[in-house]
Amino acid sequence: MATDSPATHIRRALRIALGFLALLVLGYGGACWYLWATQRELIFFPSPEIHRSPADVELAYEDVWIPVRPSPSALLHGWWLPSNDPDAPAILYLHGNDVNLGSNIEHIARLNRLGFAVLAVDYRGYGKSGQSFPSEAQVYEDAEAAWMYLVRERRVDSKRAFIYGHSLGGAVAIELGLRHPEAAGVISESTFTSMPDMAKIAYSMFPTDWLLNQRFDSLAKVPRLKVPVLFIHGTADAEVPYTMSERLFRAAGDPKWLVLVPGGGHEDSAQTNAPLYERAVLGFAKAARRGE
Numbered sequence: 001m002a003t004d005s006p007a008t009h010i011r012r013a014l015r016i017a018l019g020f021l022a023l024l025v026l027g028y029g030g031a032c033w034y035l036w037a038t039q040r041e042l043i044f045f046p047s048p049e050i051h052r053s054p055a056d057v058e059l060a061y062e063d064v065w066i067p068v069r070p071s072p073s074a075l076l077h078g079w080w081l082p083s084n085d086p087d088a089p090a091i092l093y094l095h096g097n098d099v100n101l102g103s104n105i106e107h108i109a110r111l112n113r114l115g116f117a118v119l120a121v122d123y124r125g126y127g128k129s130g131q132s133f134p135s136e137a138q139v140y141e142d143a144e145a146a147w148m149y150l151v152r153e154r155r156v157d158s159k160r161a162f163i164y165g166h167s168l169g170g171a172v173a174i175e176l177g178l179r180h181p182e183a184a185g186v187i188s189e190s191t192f193t194s195m196p197d198m199a200k201i202a203y204s205m206f207p208t209d210w211l212l213n214q215r216f217d218s219l220a221k222v223p224r225l226k227v228p229v230l231f232i233h234g235t236a237d238a239e240v241p242y243t244m245s246e247r248l249f250r251a252a253g254d255p256k257w258l259v260l261v262p263g264g265g266h267e268d269s270a271q272t273n274a275p276l277y278e279r280a281v282l283g284f285a286k287a288a289r290r291g292e
Contacts, residue, residue: 035203036211043097043168043195043214044134046126050102054081057109066121068130068145076142077101077128078121080154081112089160089184089285092150093120094143094176096167096190100127107166110270114282116162119154121146136214139168143176147183158182162285166190167240167266171216174225181226185288187281189232190266193219193244201241222252228288230257232280234264234272257284 035042054061059081066076079101083090091111095104100122112118123142124130132138147163150156163186165173170191177186192198194217199208222229229252233245242260249258259280261269270277 032206032211035199035206035208036213039212039214040133040135044125045098046123046134047099048127048131050100050127052102052105054079054105054109054112057105059109059112064119064121064149066145066149068124068141071130074124074130074132076121076124076130076145078119078146079108081108081118081120083112083115083117085115088115088117089162089289090117090119090150090154090156091162091164091187092143092146092176093118094146094163094165094169094172095120095122095126096169102127104166107270111164111281114278116285117154117156119146119150136216139172140175143172144179147176147180158184160184160289162187162288164189167192168216171195171218174218174221174229177225177227177229178221183227185228185230185284186225187230187232187284188218188245188248189269190234190237190240191218191231191245191248192216192240193247197244198240218248219251222248225252228255228257228284230259230280230284232259232261232269232277234261234266234269236263237266239266255288257287 062080064078064080066078068074068076093108093111095101101120108118108120122129123134123139124132125134150161151158162184163173163176166189170188173186173188177183195215196208196212199212231245231249233242235242245258249256259276261273261276264272
């Protein structure tokens with residue numbers, strides 16, 4: 001009975017190995033394509049249902065509707081929380097990538113109780129705002145529309161208007177601060193350096209620098225900021241490493257502040273150490289308005 005020669009065995013093994021390698025390449029390429037094609041769905045997690053409002057924490061507020069250029073038919077929904085002091089500074093509050101304004105009540109209420117008038121808005125696709133799915137360019141447009149509403153319709157002097165962003169909202173706040181150097185300052189809480197840097201944590205085996213077009217590259221932007229900036233970050237943040245705020249702080253120009261909250265997580269730095277958080281925000285607002 002004839003047996004295969006060693007050369008035949010080698011050729012067969014080579015064909016199997018090449019076939020396996022081809023499957024690996026196809027699988028890896030398919031995974032890369034999936035990440036590229038679905039990146040917006042992997043970044044933004046909007047919900048249309050708003051389960052809480054400022055009334056639930058006994059705060060007076062007004063529902064507002066803000067048109068967005070270049071799509072005037074699209075409206076942003078937001079809340080305006082006035083201050084008892086007509087001369088109080090105002091804050092434009094920009095939330096993160098998850099849910100909507102309803103999940104940010106504690107953040108919004110805390111800032112209002114510290115004495116700020118607060119305008120908080122949902123990006124399109126979140127809550128009651130226009131239902132197109134979010135993108136990086138779109139949330140920048142939405143933040144711009146909210147800023148113009150604050151200074152034009154609410155007649156807030158830009159020199160006493162701060163831009164506050166939490167998590168992904170911090171990246172949006174930095175972009176808006178870059179566009180509006182007349183603003184009083186930017187407060188960025190629990191914010192990342194860039195979306196590719198975040199993707200490297202979860203998808204380290206993929207070339208995220210090449211795959212992502214939703215970049216939110218705050219690290220490249222902060223050196224060009226012309227407004228005071230405060231970075232706040234909890235040292236126990238399990239979603240965004242606090243070292244990212246340290247990198248942003250080092251890259252930013254003066255005037256700048258960095259406050260690390262020992263034991264603070266991604267959402268609860270203010271609860272973890274309320275005195276430290278409040279001193280940071282109020283001290284920054286006072287210093288920024290004095291031009292220190």
